[in-house]
Every structure is written in structure tokens, then in C-alpha cells.
Amino acid sequence: MEIITYSLCANDTTPEEYYNKINCFTNEVMDKINETTYEIVENYRNYIIENGIEIPREKAVYGFELLMTGVLWRVYIKKALSLNKYAGKILSKLVYFREKDGNTKVIVDLLRGTLGNRFLLKENKSSKDIDNEIDKFVKLTEWLKASGEFNQEGKRIEIWIEFLNSQSKEKSIDIISKAREIGKWFEIRSAQVIGCYTQNVEGFIKENQGKLRCKENSIFCSRERVEYHLNMVGAEIMNRAFRESFLKTKEKRVLLPICMRYKSKENCKALKTENGYLCTGCSCECRVNSLTALGKKNNFKVYIIPHASSAFTKGETKEGKVGIVGIACVLNLVSGGFKAKEIGFEPQCVLLNYCGCKKHWHKNGIATDIYLKRLMNILSIEPKKGSYIVM
Structure with missing residues (x-):
């Protein structure tokens, strides 16, 4: 890799x-x-x-x-x-x-x-x-x-x-x-x-x-x-500090960056909504697809976010009602956590295992991924007996 x-x-x-x-x-x-x-x-x-x-x-x-x-x-x-x-x-x-x-x-x-x-x-x-x-x-x-x-x-x-x-x-x-x-x-x-x-x-x-x-x-x-x-440590500190408030929220959202898609922008069939793009399951090889399926089984919504700055807007939520798990490359973690808290979300975050987006890091773009067990721990999802965790 x-x-x-x-x-x-x-x-x-x-x-x-x-x-x-x-x-x-x-x-x-x-x-x-x-x-x-x-x-x-x-x-x-x-x-x-x-x-x-x-x-x-x-x-x-x-x-x-x-x-x-x-x-x-x-x-x-x-x-x-x-x-x-x-x-x-x-x-x-x-x-x-x-x-x-x-x-x-x-x-x-x-x-x-x-x-x-x-x-x-x-x-x-x-x-x-x-x-x-x-x-x-x-x-x-x-x-x-x-x-x-x-x-x-x-x-x-x-x-x-x-x-x-x-x-x-x-x-x-x-x-x-x-x-x-x-x-x-x-x-x-x-x-x-x-x-x-x-x-x-x-x-x-x-x-x-x-x-x-x-x-x-x-x-x-x-x-x-x-x-x-600093962002690695800051993400861990904020996850701990905001954990209890996050667990109390009724609605949970997982926000994914576009670099996690398997297909290119032109071929991805995701549908645009006011909160981000929703996966339509056009590729069984796409990590976004598998996480969307996991969300449907475990009562959380998955949105693809085009850019970190568009992850959420002020006035979108009431204080403490929505918990979000922001998935991002390291340098966006602290600022994203502060912004989410500022406008009323209860945040948690998961690091991308590596960076690879076309805009910042790679001329062709590399599909990124996360450690699924970390996300499941944050969402308090217990693996089913006999299942395994994909790295």
C-alpha cells in the first residue's frame, strides 16, 4: 500500500x-x-x-x-x-x-x-x-x-x-x-x-x-x-470527553468522506440530500455501501460528505439531539470536533487509516478505509457470534 x-x-x-x-x-x-x-x-x-x-x-x-x-x-x-x-x-x-x-x-x-x-x-x-x-x-x-x-x-x-x-x-x-x-x-x-x-x-x-x-x-x-x-491525541481526548453526551442522543449519523467511495465521482450513484449524499448500493466492493448496510441494521444513518467544510451547517440541529461520527483524515479531526460541538452536535470521530483523496494527496486518488472495529466500538455495536471484523 x-x-x-x-x-x-x-x-x-x-x-x-x-x-x-x-x-x-x-x-x-x-x-x-x-x-x-x-x-x-x-x-x-x-x-x-x-x-x-x-x-x-x-x-x-x-x-x-x-x-x-x-x-x-x-x-x-x-x-x-x-x-x-x-x-x-x-x-x-x-x-x-x-x-x-x-x-x-x-x-x-x-x-x-x-x-x-x-x-x-x-x-x-x-x-x-x-x-x-x-x-x-x-x-x-x-x-x-x-x-x-x-x-x-x-x-x-x-x-x-x-x-x-x-x-x-x-x-x-x-x-x-x-x-x-x-x-x-x-x-x-x-x-x-x-x-x-x-x-x-x-x-x-x-x-x-x-x-x-x-x-x-x-x-x-x-x-x-x-x-x-496533535490531532491524533486531540481526537482521543474529545472522543472521551463527549462520549456520554453522544450515547444519549436519539439520532446517530456517520459522516464519510468522498475518498472512501470505490467508484469515481462520475460513476457513483449516490443521491444528494440536505445532510449529504446517500449511498444507493451501486457497488458491492464499496466500503460506503457496506457501512450503509451496517447502519440500516443498527439504526444509524450514513452520509457521504463532499468536503469537510460542508459536513454540517449552523442551525441544523438542536443541542444534544444528534450524535455524529465524523470519519476523516488526521488533519481535519480537531477542527471538525470543535465545529460540531459549537453548532449543537455531539461528536465522535474515527481516523481514516491513511489519506488518499485526489484534491489534496494523490493525483489519481486512492480509495481510503477505516478500522471497522473502532467504529463499531464507538457506536456500541457488538459483533455477531461467528462474524469477523474487516480491517
């Missing part, structure tokens, strides 16, 4: 081994977060409650947000500090127009690719021109949202900025320092423990630098290994 960037089956391992390893590593990460930032996370959650910002989430999720902030700082702060504020506003507007009006997608993506290559990828080697540490975080969120790839992450960090502004200067500096420290620890430790699954990331970026230049997906496709690791 061709490995493009990551694979849960790398080096003759199995997805089962991956999920066992990520479970253990997530425990280690959470212990580290609690050890170094317990009081910070406690105070932050209290701030959320006292100010009525949102229905309070599990402390583990807020702890992960602090880790996420530290990692994204390490990866993008030099680029963020070089971003011209006017260029940032224009790029953010383009992202907004793309989400609101699909008819302008081609033109908007062309502009995003051209402007993004010019203004988002330049690095500022010095941050001496900004003395206030919180102002640097503001610049980071502006860059994240202008890129179009981190809208949800930017929103979460903005709430942390509000919290930092409510603290004394000494406390806010200490919080920022702790976020950076834990981000540095995670970068090193995650490479040691789960780096075996992402060994091809750097080679892919190097090989495709020229092709990605001026493309609207250049930032997405050029993300670093530590960001893959």
Missing part, C-alpha cells in the same frame, strides 16, 4: 496496535497537562462559567486547548508576526465568502492561493517589535483565521485571550509560558511515541513544494508532523 503522509498500518503495524498506543499516549499527555497546568485549567473553566461564555466542557478539553495553543505557537508564530493586518483582513474575508457562497469558490480559492503564498508564508525572525505577549497571541489567531485552515482553533484561542486579559500581567505571562513549555514537550515526546505513523510527512512536503505553491490548500498539505500528532 502506498503511504502518502501518515498511515495507521505503517511498518507492518495494525490499526488495532495504533489505537492501543494512542490510548496509552493520551493518558500520558493528560497526566502531563494536569501536572503542569491543573490550576490554570481550573481557573479557566471557572472563568467560562462565571461569564456565561458557553456550556462548560470537560477540563480535559480545556487542557487540550492549552496544549494546542502551545503547539500552534511553536509552528506558526513567526509567520503570524509577519502578517500585514490589512492582508490578514482581506484573507479572512475571502474565507468568509468561500463558506457563505459556494458559487464563488473557484475565484476565491485562486485569490487565497495567490495572496496566501505572498502574505501568510513569510516568516518574521524577530518579535522585538511586539512587547506584549498577549498581543502576539492576538496576531497568532489573526493568522490562523486568515489561513482558512484553523477557524475553529482560532475561535478557541480567542477565548483564552479574553481570559488572559482578565489576569494580572504576571499570571498571564506564566500561562503563556506554560503553554509554550507543554507544546515543546509534546513535539519531542509525540515524535518518540507515535512518530512511526507519520514518517512520510516531511518527504511529501519536500517533494510537492513546487506544486503546492500558490494553491489554496498549500498550508493544509504542508502541515508539520507535530500537527498530525
Whole structure:
């Protein structure tokens, strides 16, 4: 099997081994977060409650947000500090127009690719021109949202900025320092423990630098290994934190990416609905078909989603009524989970065993797959006696 960037089956391992390893590593990460930032996370959650910002989430999720902030700082702060504020506003507007009006997608993506290559990828080697540490975080969120790839992450960090502004200067500096420290620890430790699954990331970026230049997906496709690791751990943390609420929902949906189809777009007979495409069973070899059949037997609906950004829209569901299992490649997991929660879904997720879509990763496209046992565990489906689990 061709490995493009990551694979849960790398080096003759199995997805089962991956999920066992990520479970253990997530425990280690959470212990580290609690050890170094317990009081910070406690105070932050209290701030959320006292100010009525949102229905309070599990402390583990807020702890992960602090880790996420530290990692994204390490990866993008030099680029963020070089971003011209006017260029940032224009790029953010383009992202907004793309989400609101699909008819302008081609033109908007062309502009995003051209402007993004010019203004988002330049690095500022010095941050001496900004003395206030919180102002640097503001610049980071502006860059994240202008890129179009981190809208949800930017929103979460903005709430942390509000919290930092409510603290004394000494406390806010200490919080920022702790976020950076834990981000540095995670970068090193995650490479040691789960780096075996992402060994091809750097080679892919190097090989495709020229092709990605001026493309609207250049930032997405050029993300670093530590960001893959962050999403792997973040997915596990959010699955745990939102599990109970997910199980209480009356309606369950499984959202599949188009790269799981066996047939091409032209030959696939799926029918379009307001929630996504429904499989019509045109190919017995298609994984979407088999999952749709499983859904009919176990009371969940299966939808094919053309793009991660179209997975759900605001106002579609009432809080806590619909549980979704988002199936996606690694880099979409955290942002997808945050977005689902923001608009009222109760999310869980399953990683694609490897990436292969034509839009981002492979010139011809590779049909992707999941570890079925993982999905069945999330949906609390017990295998029938005598049956077997397809890898």
C-alpha cells in the first residue's frame, strides 16, 4: 500500500496496535497537562462559567486547548508576526465568502492561493517589535483565521485571550509560558511515541513544494508532523470527553468522506440530500455501501460528505439531539470536533487509516478505509457470534 503522509498500518503495524498506543499516549499527555497546568485549567473553566461564555466542557478539553495553543505557537508564530493586518483582513474575508457562497469558490480559492503564498508564508525572525505577549497571541489567531485552515482553533484561542486579559500581567505571562513549555514537550515526546505513523510527512512536503505553491490548500498539505500528532491525541481526548453526551442522543449519523467511495465521482450513484449524499448500493466492493448496510441494521444513518467544510451547517440541529461520527483524515479531526460541538452536535470521530483523496494527496486518488472495529466500538455495536471484523 502506498503511504502518502501518515498511515495507521505503517511498518507492518495494525490499526488495532495504533489505537492501543494512542490510548496509552493520551493518558500520558493528560497526566502531563494536569501536572503542569491543573490550576490554570481550573481557573479557566471557572472563568467560562462565571461569564456565561458557553456550556462548560470537560477540563480535559480545556487542557487540550492549552496544549494546542502551545503547539500552534511553536509552528506558526513567526509567520503570524509577519502578517500585514490589512492582508490578514482581506484573507479572512475571502474565507468568509468561500463558506457563505459556494458559487464563488473557484475565484476565491485562486485569490487565497495567490495572496496566501505572498502574505501568510513569510516568516518574521524577530518579535522585538511586539512587547506584549498577549498581543502576539492576538496576531497568532489573526493568522490562523486568515489561513482558512484553523477557524475553529482560532475561535478557541480567542477565548483564552479574553481570559488572559482578565489576569494580572504576571499570571498571564506564566500561562503563556506554560503553554509554550507543554507544546515543546509534546513535539519531542509525540515524535518518540507515535512518530512511526507519520514518517512520510516531511518527504511529501519536500517533494510537492513546487506544486503546492500558490494553491489554496498549500498550508493544509504542508502541515508539520507535530500537527498530525496533535490531532491524533486531540481526537482521543474529545472522543472521551463527549462520549456520554453522544450515547444519549436519539439520532446517530456517520459522516464519510468522498475518498472512501470505490467508484469515481462520475460513476457513483449516490443521491444528494440536505445532510449529504446517500449511498444507493451501486457497488458491492464499496466500503460506503457496506457501512450503509451496517447502519440500516443498527439504526444509524450514513452520509457521504463532499468536503469537510460542508459536513454540517449552523442551525441544523438542536443541542444534544444528534450524535455524529465524523470519519476523516488526521488533519481535519480537531477542527471538525470543535465545529460540531459549537453548532449543537455531539461528536465522535474515527481516523481514516491513511489519506488518499485526489484534491489534496494523490493525483489519481486512492480509495481510503477505516478500522471497522473502532467504529463499531464507538457506536456500541457488538459483533455477531461467528462474524469477523474487516480491517
